[in-house]
Amino acid sequence: MNAVEANFDGLVGPTHNYAGLALGNKASAANAEQPSDPRAAALQGLAKMKALADLGLPQGVLPPQERPHVPTLKKLGFSGRDAEVLRKAQRDAPQLLAAMASASPMWTANAATVSPGADCADGRVHFTPANLATHLHRAIEPETTARALRAVFPDSRRFAHHAPLPATPQLGDEGAANHTRLCAEFGAQGLELFVYGAGGEDEPGPEHYPARQTRAASEAVARLHGLEPACCHFARQDPLAIDAGVFHNDVIAVGTREVLLYHARAFADAAGVRQWIARGLRGRDPVFIEIGEDEVPLAESVASYLFNSQLVCMADGSMRLVAATECQNHPRVRAAIRRIVEDPSNPVAGVEFFDLRQSMRNGGGPACLRLRVVLDPAERAAVNPRVWLDDALHSRLSSWIHRHYRDRLVLADLSDPALLDQSRGALDELTQLLGLGSLYDFQR
Ligand code: SUG
Numbered sequence: 001m002n003a004v005e006a007n008f009d010g011l012v013g014p015t016h017n018y019a020g021l022a023l024g025n026k027a028s029a030a031n032a033e034q035p036s037d038p039r040a041a042a043l044q045g046l047a048k049m050k051a052l053a054d055l056g057l058p059q060g061v062l063p064p065q066e067r068p069h070v071p072t073l074k075k076l077g078f079s080g081r082d083a084e085v086l087r088k089a090q091r092d093a094p095q096l097l098a099a100m101a102s103a104s105p106m107w108t109a110n111a112a113t114v115s116p117g118a119d120c121a122d123g124r125v126h127f128t129p130a131n132l133a134t135h136l137h138r139a140i141e142p143e144t145t146a147r148a149l150r151a152v153f154p155d156s157r158r159f160a161h162h163a164p165l166p167a168t169p170q171l172g173d174e175g176a177a178n179h180t181r182l183c184a185e186f187g188a189q190g191l192e193l194f195v196y197g198a199g200g201e202d203e204p205g206p207e208h209y210p211a212r213q214t215r216a217a218s219e220a221v222a223r224l225h226g227l228e229p230a231c232c233h234f235a236r237q238d239p240l241a242i243d244a245g246v247f248h249n250d251v252i253a254v255g256t257r258e259v260l261l262y263h264a265r266a267f268a269d270a271a272g273v274r275q276w277i278a279r280g281l282r283g284r285d286p287v288f289i290e291i292g293e294d295e296v297p298l299a300e301s302v303a304s305y306l307f308n309s310q311l312v313c314m315a316d317g318s319m320r321l322v323a324a325t326e327c328q329n330h331p332r333v334r335a336a337i338r339r340i341v342e343d344p345s346n347p348v349a350g351v352e353f354f355d356l357r358q359s360m361r362n363g364g365g366p367a368c369l370r371l372r373v374v375l376d377p378a379e380r381a382a383v384n385p386r387v388w389l390d391d392a393l394h395s396r397l398s399s400w401i402h403r404h405y406r407d408r409l410v411l412a413d414l415s416d417p418a419l420l421d422q423s424r425g426a427l428d429e430l431t432q433l434l435g436l437g438s439l440y441d442f443q444r
Contacts, residue, residue: 003118003187004380005256005313006058007370008152008387009049010108011397011430012042013064014423017409018362019098021137024209025363026245026302034361038103039405041358045106045369046401048354050394052322057312058380059389061397062108062152062371063430065144066440067423068101068414072140083417090415099137101414107364108371109177109250110138111145113221116181116374117158118189121226124160125379127153128221130175133167134212142167144439151436153373155382162224165217172198172210173217176371177248180255184283186313186374191280192227193273194218195249195266197237203268206242213237213248233276236268245302250367252301256311259319259346261289263307265298287346295339296332304333308365311348318349324365325353386435396433400426 020032053059068089070082076096078085089097105111115126129146132138142164153159165171183190196218197211205211215234222232237249246252246266253262258281260273267273270290277286291301301307303326310322321340327333340348354366375383386393404426406419413419424442431439438444 003376008060010106012106013103015067016041016103024247027363031361039407042401065105086415102137107368115225126225128162129164131164131167133172171217177250178213206239258284264292305365308367321351
């Protein structure tokens with residue numbers, strides 16, 4: 001058995017809602033205050049996981065987090081019993097309550113940066129949870145994320161867990177969404193491409209929206225993971241793309257093995273990125289699939305989330321694109337996908353579309369919902385076995401969602417103490433289902 005690239009998708013939490021919290025994320029802003037359907041959201045995500053598992057791909061599950069997060073509300077001065085804390089927060093600072101109630105941990109591409117053992121000096125798989133410093137609702141994720149990753153990847157002989165970087169603007173880190181690994185074979189030493197929005201003072205940044213990933217953070221992660229400097233490249237995002245709604249690089253580029261699919265406006269210096277990959281990749285010729293502005297304009301790329309598709313490797317070595325159904329609504333995007341799939345000079349041989357509308361309406365597409373972890377057979381065997389999605393776990397999770405999730409949520413519901421109780425009840429059961437121990441603050 002060879003090393004594989006496994007996907008670990010975040011289960012959507014019971015408080016999934018639309019609060020317009022994410023700066024520079026067009027979908028989040030456009031859908032602010034709309035009612036959400038947490039049950040549909042969770043089932044849509046689970047259906048994607050099931051379909052990928054059915055394709056024979058290793059598929060794991062990562063847990064949602066406890067929301068609303070009462071401990072942080074207390075740190076912010078809301079006192080009393082839980083119901084009172086929620087009521088006061090809703091009355092005096094509804095935006096803070098919304099931030100404490102987001103189901104944003106579902107987007108596990110932002111959970112951590114992960115380097116495969118083959119790239120790391122000590123041969124272990126390295127994880128650095130992202131500090132998600134630019135947004136309050138996301139900056140409260142890393143502590144529980146770190147616990148969850150340790151519970152899923154427990155064996156310290158094979159897995160190395162770092163602390164999140166200090167959460168300051170100079171070190172903003174949004175994890176794997178700005179990190180792409182290319183290689184000839186998953187188990188061989190690869191190239192790690194880190195993409196940042198904020199670099200040195202001489203590098204122009206976006207004008208309207210925050211650059212969430214800093215170069216300093218990416219460099220720190222590369223050092224922590226013990227990566228070979230010659231195998232790392234730090235590429236700047238095109239600031240115009242950030243201002244057009246590309247808040248993470250995975251909104252405009254996706255790569256795996258030897259393939260990099262990207263929009264011409266993804267990088268400030270795309271030619272530099274290609275040259276570096278072409279020079280460094282050993283054992284396979286790189287395949288660059290560039291989509292230009294004339295083929296799919298930037299705005300349409302953002303609206304369809306074409307580049308937030310997953311690229312998955314099948315057992316026969318061919319690849320498939322795992323895309324959001326929104327791509328089908330844009331004729332130019334459909335045509336671009338057809339061109340990619342029909343072109344025999346790249347390994348992409350098919351496409352699967354998924355309805356992920358609930359997550360998409362918050363700016364989270366197929367690739368946002370998964371964290372990739374390359375695992376050799378021994379590492380794969382060392383993963384907590386309960387999190388691998390098979391038919392049995394799928395049916396248990398599906399019944400769990402039906403029993404615990406509401407099918408409609410509006411912002412006024414976030415202070416409902418019954419929602420807090422339901423969510424805690426659901427998560428308590430989930431930690432048993434997935435064998436995660438006492439993960440949440442309310443369990444400790
Ligand atoms: O950080 N949306 C997330 C979406 C993250 C997508 N992830 C990747 N591209 N990898 C974000 O912008 C919206 C929450 C709200 O508005 O209620 C939100 O946080």
